[in-house]
Amino acid sequence: MERIYDKLTGESVYYKKHESGLNIYIMPRAGYNSSYAIFGTKYGSVDSEFIVPGEAEATKVPDGIAHYLEHKMFDQPDGSNVFDRFSKFGGEANAFTSFNMTAYLFSATRHFYENLETLLDYVQSPYFTKESVEKEQGIIGQEIRMYDDNAPWRLFFNFLGLLYNNNPVKLDIAGTVESIAEIDEKLLYKCYNTFYNLSNMTLFVTGDLNVEKTLRIIERNIKNNEPFTEEIKRIYPEEPKQVAGKYKEQRISVATPMFMMGWKDNDVGYSGKPLLKKSIEMEILVEMLFGKSSKLYNELYDEGLINQNFSFEYSPQIDYGYTAIDGESKNPEAVYEKITKYVDGLRESGLCEDDFKRIKKIIWGDFIRSYNDIEGYAHSFLSMSFLDISYFDYFDEYKKITFEDVKKRFLQQFDNEYCVLSVIKPE
Amino acid sequence: MxxxxxxxxxxxxxxxxxxxxxxxxxxxxxxxxxxxxxxxxxxxxxxxxxxxxxxxxxxxxxxxxxxxxxxxxxxxxxxxxxxxxxxxxxxxxxxxxxxxxxxxxxxxxxxxxxxxxxxxxxxxxxxxxxxxxxxxxxxxxxxxxxxxxxxxxxxxxxxxxxxxxxxxxxxxxxxxxxxxxxxxxxxxxxxxxxxxxxxxxxxxxxxxxxxxxxxxxIEGFEFKKAEMPSCTILRRNSQVKNITEKLNVTQGKLSMGFLTDMKPTDENYFALLVANAIFGGGAQSKLFNNVREKLSLAYYAGSILDKFKGIMMVNAGIEFDNFEKAYNEIMAQLDEMKKGNITDLELEASKGFLINSLTSYYDDQHSMISFYLNEKIGQTFADIDQCIERIKLVTKADAVDAMSDVKLDTVYFLTGREEQ
Incomplete structure (x- = not known):
């Protein structure tokens, strides 16, 4: 295996591309009591239209199918549930579907290798029948309903609906009760056979483990797989620069209005190191602009326009990106006014270099800290790998970033023409 | 440590x-x-x-x-x-x-x-x-x-x-x-x-x-010796309380509160901990496997223990019309527990679930602090390994015994429309 080493933290990760096409990462962490493995496919809710390698025609599938498929992977050919197998070995299993990936995972404090074999086995063993697919409609129907009542979730999707005209990221990950009614076992197999080809998947394993033995067990449990020689073509609709709308309001039984506002990133379409660099610049930038030591935050707080539930984030992907600020306010419109004016003012007066230097220190701390939680680390590593980014390049890129870079990025990203506001108001 | x-x-x-x-x-x-x-x-x-x-x-x-x-x-x-x-x-x-x-x-x-x-x-x-x-x-x-x-x-x-x-x-x-x-x-x-x-x-x-x-x-401060607040568990002797509340929601939320009559310092406390895990803690539990997987009534259905007050809470998100079905199934599963219908796999998997989560505290500073703080407040002063040893010793009979005194106290249902 190839060893990648990080000087600053003293951590290593071992990598191998298996002949089946699977990317394997093993990261030993001495002293940890838990071990963790995550087996992911670069396939999420946005991938509803695609061309299977070797086929001429595009395939279009119902919204929510990636998530539906995730649920159905837990069924076993003998009628049992895969949770039982993990339970026997004390493993805690779970899975999730996001916009861009689906992942199966477990954590365990004993019987690590048995749990790892279970993970590898079930993700490579689809078993869907008409009956089992129908049974899931009720459970996922309740999951969709749960989110219908979830104000932060509605706030977020209304926000995405304002930013994007066509990009499928604006659609609910689980689909709708109507769209999932169209899903049957044949469609599930079609998606499985396309996106769960091992050449579209990555396995990340971490904990206090033996690298050679872990690799042996992984290789022994890889099933026959013909890797794709060409890539799966994902078809996304054309997205214009303009936002789809500026303002959206929904009423839900909450006590205080909630807001999410933000800017659409139109500098998209690339992955790898340039994307990593952009995302670190944005991390620094949003902290400078909106962080707890910023002038803006303290004014908003002192004027009673926001409370301690205030957060902000830049979200990088290959085909889209956005900056989002969310919080609670009795007057979301005033928050929006103040923030957009502040940004306009800074476009005139410029950013402060002292802030840049101080905030760069936080990013250092956050980078060191990110190694603590092995589960969180594994998630970051995996989602970055699907963007062709190695997490181990993070520190090198961080060091290179100058105040000039951040100033340029600010002018490019914070243009209020592309800024939107989503609000949830009490009924 | x-x-x-x-x-x-x-x-x-x-x-x-x-x-x-x-x-x-x-x-x-x-x-x-x-x-x-x-x-x-x-x-x-x-x-x-x-x-x-x-x-x-x-x-x-x-x-x-x-x-x-x-x-x-x-x-x-x-x-x-x-x-x-x-x-x-x-x-x-x-x-x-x-x-x-x-x-x-x-x-x-x-x-x-x-x-x-x-x-x-x-x-x-x-x-x-x-x-x-x-x-x-x-x-x-x-x-x-x-x-x-x-x-x-x-x-x-x-x-x-x-x-x-x-x-x-x-x-x-x-x-x-x-x-x-x-x-x-x-x-x-x-x-x-x-x-x-x-x-x-x-x-x-x-x-x-x-x-x-x-x-x-603390230089210059004069302190007056103070005692830790004492903790007592909840006990009531009255009929089951039924409460239905109406809000504009699309999913009903069922919450059922049980009294366990068990203090964290009681000999049988760890048996209750294991019994709760079998009943509704995690994906190996009876509630998950029956309310969710078998009957497809809910996306989430589980139970949690508040050890300081000796209460057990069951929560599930369901269709409004499925209130009775869900309520009956939850009570039926509790009855299964009391009758001792627990498989060896359920017992072992539930102990494994608890041991796994306790062991994982060793990897998380916030959990470590919270664990020791809870031990102090509960007046039990154990460390993680001692808790794990106690869990390992719990038998099926102990778990059944711990569940035998558990009784329903309050049923709360949040619904979206008038009862039909």
């Missing part, structure tokens, strides 16, 4: 060494007895203290101070564990060995923590007080926002009528409105010298250096 360093009659410094992580976590916890007349003062106080002190006179200065410590994390808030109303001040910094210029980061954090709690300015700032009062009221009103949490909260509130546990963690809107700045300041001055205080440090720190920083922070 926990090292206790008494600072004085009231203050204990608890050190949990852990060098495999790259951070050091710290928390200061002021224990107060849950009382109606103090609840709102307790709830607002941490938020006022975080607004400025002698070391950093404003929120912005505190933020800059923490940023210069490579982005040390900080939060203040109020907790409720049984009858203990806990004022919390929590911090986390990267460990000193990762400071690029050899800065003493942990000591820097402790210095701020001590100043925040003991080094307040001579009076509370008027504007800050008003803002935090408004925010504290908003927080109380916001309980309704997350319906899943709200249903569980309402069910517990109904169960606790007449017991001090009914006093809400966040205090009361009316009392908040009536608070004066002077009154809260006087209360603050009184309680910092008149309450048990636990300081936890978990990580890789020079504990003597931190101890010195703590002693420096």
């Amino acid at each position: 926990l090292k206790v360093i008494p600072i004085n009659d009231n203050i204990r410094l608890n050190y949990i060494p852990m060098d495999k992580l790259k951070t050091t976590s710290m928390g200061m916890y002021i224990h107060r007895k849950l009382k109606k007349e103090d609840a709102s003062k307790n709830a607002i106080l941490p938020h006022i203290l975080k607004r400025g002190c002698k070391l950093c006179s404003s929120s912005q200065e505190i933020a800059r101070y923490l940023e210069n410590l490579y982005g040390a994390k900080f939060s203040a808030g109020i907790g409720k564990r049984g009858d203990d109303h806990l004022l919390c001040f929590e911090f986390e910094t990267i460990s000193d060995k990762y400071a690029p210029r050899g800065e003493r980061l942990a000591a820097g954090v402790v210095k701020l923590m001590m100043s925040m709690v003991f080094g307040s300015l001579d009076e509370f700032d008027k504007d800050s007080f008003e803002q935090e009062r408004a925010n504290s009221i908003t927080k109380i009103e916001n309980i309704i926002n997350d319906k899943r949490i709200y249903a569980n909260y309402r069910c517990q509130e109904e169960m606790a009528r007449g017991d001090s546990f009914e006093i809400p963690r966040l205090g009361y809107v009316e009392d908040m409105k009536a608070l004066t700045r002077e009154e809260v300041y006087a209360y603050y001055k009184e309680i910092i010298v008149n309450s048990p205080i636990d300081i936890y440090v978990c990580g890789d720190a020079n504990i003597r250096e931190l101890e010195a920083e703590i002693r420096k922070g």
Whole structure:
């Protein structure tokens, strides 16, 4: 295996591309009591239209199918549930579907290798029948309903609906009760056979483990797989620069209005190191602009326009990106006014270099800290790998970033023409 | 592995060494007895203290101070564990060995923590007080926002009528409105010298250096010895309470409260812990496998134990029309438990589930601190390995026995329309 080493933290990760096409990462962490493995496919809710390698025609599938498929992977050919197998070995299993990936995972404090074999086995063993697919409609129907009542979730999707005209990221990950009614076992197999080809998947394993033995067990449990020689073509609709709308309001039984506002990133379409660099610049930038030591935050707080539930984030992907600020306010419109004016003012007066230097220190701390939680680390590593980014390049890129870079990025990203506001108001 | 360093009659410094992580976590916890007349003062106080002190006179200065410590994390808030109303001040910094210029980061954090709690300015700032009062009221009103949490909260509130546990963690809107700045300041001055205080440090720190920083922070104060608030479990002898509430929601939330008649110090407590895991804790449990997997009634269905009050809560999100089906299935599964219909796999898997989660605390400083704090509040003073050993010893008969006294107390249902 190839060893990648990080000087600053003293951590290593071992990598191998298996002949089946699977990317394997093993990261030993001495002293940890838990071990963790995550087996992911670069396939999420946005991938509803695609061309299977070797086929001429595009395939279009119902919204929510990636998530539906995730649920159905837990069924076993003998009628049992895969949770039982993990339970026997004390493993805690779970899975999730996001916009861009689906992942199966477990954590365990004993019987690590048995749990790892279970993970590898079930993700490579689809078993869907008409009956089992129908049974899931009720459970996922309740999951969709749960989110219908979830104000932060509605706030977020209304926000995405304002930013994007066509990009499928604006659609609910689980689909709708109507769209999932169209899903049957044949469609599930079609998606499985396309996106769960091992050449579209990555396995990340971490904990206090033996690298050679872990690799042996992984290789022994890889099933026959013909890797794709060409890539799966994902078809996304054309997205214009303009936002789809500026303002959206929904009423839900909450006590205080909630807001999410933000800017659409139109500098998209690339992955790898340039994307990593952009995302670190944005991390620094949003902290400078909106962080707890910023002038803006303290004014908003002192004027009673926001409370301690205030957060902000830049979200990088290959085909889209956005900056989002969310919080609670009795007057979301005033928050929006103040923030957009502040940004306009800074476009005139410029950013402060002292802030840049101080905030760069936080990013250092956050980078060191990110190694603590092995589960969180594994998630970051995996989602970055699907963007062709190695997490181990993070520190090198961080060091290179100058105040000039951040100033340029600010002018490019914070243009209020592309800024939107989503609000949830009490009924 | 926990090292206790008494600072004085009231203050204990608890050190949990852990060098495999790259951070050091710290928390200061002021224990107060849950009382109606103090609840709102307790709830607002941490938020006022975080607004400025002698070391950093404003929120912005505190933020800059923490940023210069490579982005040390900080939060203040109020907790409720049984009858203990806990004022919390929590911090986390990267460990000193990762400071690029050899800065003493942990000591820097402790210095701020001590100043925040003991080094307040001579009076509370008027504007800050008003803002935090408004925010504290908003927080109380916001309980309704997350319906899943709200249903569980309402069910517990109904169960606790007449017991001090009914006093809400966040205090009361009316009392908040009536608070004066002077009154809260006087209360603050009184309680910092008149309450048990636990300081936890978990990580890789020079504990003597931190101890010195703590002693420096309390110079000049005179302390009055205070007792830990005592905790009693909830007991009631009346008919099952049924409550239905209507809100504009698309999914119904069922919350059922049970009394267990078990204290954390009871011999059979670990059997109850295992029994609850078999019943509704995790994906190996009866509720998950029957309410969700077999009957497809819910996406989530599970039970949790509040050991301080001896109560067990069952929660599920369901269609409005499925209330009866879900209720019946939950009661049927409880009956299965009482009859002893538990497979060896269920028993072993549930013990594994508990052991797995306890063992994983060793990888998380916040969980470690929380574990030891809970052991202290519950008066059990065990460590993680001792708990694991006790869980291993639980037999099926023990689990059945522990479940035999569990009885339904309150059924709460949040629905979206009139009963048909």
